[in-house]
Structure formats: C-alpha cells, structure tokens
Amino acid sequence: MVKKEAVGNKIVTMGKSTLLVAATLTVGLAQAQAATLDTVKERGELKCGVNSGLAGFSNPNDKGVWQGLDVDLCRGVAAAIFNDPSKVQYIPLNAKERLTALQSGEIDVLSRNTTWTSSRDTELGVNFTGVNYYDGQGFLVKKALGVASAKDLDGAAICIQSGTTTELNVADYFRKNNINYTAVVFDTSDQTVQGLEAGRCDVLTSDLSQLYALRTKMSDPEGAVALPEVISKEPLGPSVRQGDDQWFNIVKWTHFAMLNAEEMGVTKENVDSMKGSTNPDMRRFLGEDADFGKGMGLPADWAYRIIKQVGNYGEIFEANVGQSSPLKIDRGLNALWTDGGLQYAPPVR
Numbered sequence: 001m002v003k004k005e006a007v008g009n010k011i012v013t014m015g016k017s018t019l020l021v022a023a024t025l026t027v028g029l030a031q032a033q034a035a036t037l038d039t040v041k042e043r044g045e046l047k048c049g050v051n052s053g054l055a056g057f058s059n060p061n062d063k064g065v066w067q068g069l070d071v072d073l074c075r076g077v078a079a080a081i082f083n084d085p086s087k088v089q090y091i092p093l094n095a096k097e098r099l100t101a102l103q104s105g106e107i108d109v110l111s112r113n114t115t116w117t118s119s120r121d122t123e124l125g126v127n128f129t130g131v132n133y134y135d136g137q138g139f140l141v142k143k144a145l146g147v148a149s150a151k152d153l154d155g156a157a158i159c160i161q162s163g164t165t166t167e168l169n170v171a172d173y174f175r176k177n178n179i180n181y182t183a184v185v186f187d188t189s190d191q192t193v194q195g196l197e198a199g200r201c202d203v204l205t206s207d208l209s210q211l212y213a214l215r216t217k218m219s220d221p222e223g224a225v226a227l228p229e230v231i232s233k234e235p236l237g238p239s240v241r242q243g244d245d246q247w248f249n250i251v252k253w254t255h256f257a258m259l260n261a262e263e264m265g266v267t268k269e270n271v272d273s274m275k276g277s278t279n280p281d282m283r284r285f286l287g288e289d290a291d292f293g294k295g296m297g298l299p300a301d302w303a304y305r306i307i308k309q310v311g312n313y314g315e316i317f318e319a320n321v322g323q324s325s326p327l328k329i330d331r332g333l334n335a336l337w338t339d340g341g342l343q344y345a346p347p348v349r
C-alpha cells in the first residue's frame with residue numbers, strides 16, 4: 001500500500017504523465033549529481049519541503065514566518081551554509097506529493113513529518129538523514145463515544161489521510177486483532193479533523209504528534225481524547241536525494257550538531273562564552289582548534305553558527321512542541337540517550 005504513493009503510483013496508473021515523471025526524474029538525478037551545496041549557494045537560499053501547516057512542526061505564524069521543529073532543521077542547514085537561518089524558501093507539500101518533489105529536484109531537502117521506512121529509503125531514490133522525532137501511530141476519539149481502548153473500536157469508521165504510512169498500519173492492526181472497521185480516506189489532515197468533528201468517522205488515526213497538533217484545531221479540543229495504544233514505529237526525519245553524499249552529510253550533521261550541543265550543555269545563549277572553554281571537545285565542536293567543516297564544504301564554525309542562530313535540539317524541541325508550546329509534548333523517546341531517551345549523535349571529532 002505504501003508503494004502506491006509518489007512516483008510508483010504515477011508510473012503504473014497514468015499514461016501521459018509517465019513520460020513527464022520520467023523526465024523530471026532524469027532532471028532530478030542530474031541535479032543530484034551536481035553538488036547541491038553549490039546550487040544552493042548560487043541560488044542564495046535553500047529549498048525546504050515542509051508540511052503546509054502542522055502546529056509545532058511546520059506552520060507559518062500570523063506574520064507568515066515559518067516555524068516548527070522541521071522548519072528549524074532547514075534553518076540550521078541555512079545557518080551552517082550562509083550564517084543566516086532566514087535563507088530558506090519553504091515549499092508546502094501534502095503527503096502524496098512530498099517524495100516526488102524531492103525526487104524531481106523541486107526541493108533540496110524534505111523536512112516534513114515523514115516516516116523512515118525501508119521502501120522509501122531504498123526504492124524512491126531518497127536517503128533519510130536521521131530521526132528528528134521518534135513517533136508512533138495513535139487514535140483520537142470523541143470522549144462522548146465512551147471508548148477506552150482501540151480494541152473496543154469494532155465496527156468503527158476511521159478517518160485517515162491518503163499517501164501516509166497510517167493507512168497500512170491501521171489495516172494491519174485491525175486485521176491482527178480481528179476487528180472490523182471502515183476507512184474514511186481524505187487527502188488532507190484538515191479534512192480528517194473536519195470528518196471527526198462532523199461525525200463522518202468515530203475516530204481519527206495518525207502519528208501521535210499530529211494528533212496533539214490536530215486536536216488544537218478542533219472547536220472543542222477537550223472533547224477529544226487519545227487512546228493508550230501506540231500501534232507502530234514512526235521514526236520521522238529529513239531526507240535528501242540519493243547521489244550527493246556531501247549534501248547528505250550536511251543535513252545529517254546539522255541534526256547531530258544540535259544533539260551534541262544539548263549533550264554538552266551548549267545553548268543559543270551561552271555558545272559565545274563556550275568559545276573560551278578549555279574543554280577539548282568543546283573547542284573542536286565550535287571550530288576553535290580544528291576544522292570539521294571542510295569535509296562538508298562548510299566553514300570551521302559550522303556548528304557554532306547552527307547553535308547561535310537556531311539552538312540546540314532541546315531548545316528547539318521545547319520551543320516548538322514541548323512545554324513552552326501549546327502542544328506540551330514530553331520528551332519521552334526524544335530525550336537524549338543520557339536521559340534515557342533515543343536521541344544519540346556520533347561525536348564531532
């Protein structure tokens with residue numbers, strides 16, 4: 001089912017557009033072979049594919065400025081390259097079009113609540129660079145339904161969005177547990193929320209992080225509750241086109257720099273004073289005594305730029321989705337490994 005999305009689907013089902021997709025793919029591959037970093041520098045900005053509006057992850061604020069955890073990844077890459085996190089053009093994409101946009105060269109990086117799966121990683125010409133949010137799929141029901149467990153959902157109508165991992169997970173879960181359901185499939189997440197509110201379905205299923213975000217859009221958020229079951233692994237992360245290892249490294253190490261900074265206690269506020277540190281790890285990280293940027297075509301202070309302009313992982317987590325945000329999501333699996341979580345970065349050395 002997952003394979004039905006993106007390019008695979010178009011090649012199988014559409015006559016004329018097959019050629020079009022093949023042509024854009026060729027262009028995309030040619031671009032991937034040219035150094036993306038050079039293209040981005042010449043253009044003067046990075047093209048970042050994001051969710052068109054997912055609170056906490058990527059969402060334009062009332063001034064039209066993009067904000068969120070996924071947005072901050074792109075801001076970090078721009079800070080490393082340009083010393084200016086605003087040098088990013090955001091391209092809003094829905095679930096179905098996101099991977100095609102990366103394949104065709106329309107964007108340089110996809111940073112849009114996308115689950116790292118084997119088929120996406122090996123069949124679609126893209127590479128995932130890491131996991132910036134460990135998630136899992138859950139269910140949101142109206143409290144009035146009086147359901148306490150997903151196992152009680154026999155016969156339920158379920159609102160789902162097409163082009164996502166969600167569709168297959170829910171089919172597997174209900175089959176495994178011998179429960180019947182009716183899928184009510186929509187193209188956008190807003191439609192799934194409206195579907196739940198209008199009674200088109202009894203339950204909405206999606207990544208848990210999205211349930212938190214979508215609940216804030218409901219007219220009565222308190223009237224909806226997430227069920228305790230988490231039915232899948234959804235490691236969400238950025239991806240790039242295959243064929244350009246330098247670019248792959250830049251995006252991968254932007255995330256790792258944010259994690260290492262949190263682990264070392266380097267923040268947006270204290271990073272300047274840390275430059276005077278005598279700790280060899282700190283001096284290496286900030287590019288004081290060593291140059292770990294050159295292998296990526298970046299300046300020696302690439303990591304300093306990211307932290308100074310955007311922040312460490314803990315800072316961007318708290319501001320966008322954590323306790324300082326309306327979502328108030330706990331760190332959970334996204335705590336650093338030193339705090340019992342899964343977030344772990346190789347060292348800068």
Ligand SMILES: N[C@@H](CCC(=O)N[C@@H](CS)C(=O)NCC(=O)O)C(=O)O
Binds near residue numbers: 054096114187
């Ligand atoms: N992580 C899952 C789901 C990602 C996803 O696209 N979720 C939907 C459901 S809430 C979404 O973000 N929709 C917003 C949109 O398409 O505009 C995946 O990679 O397939």
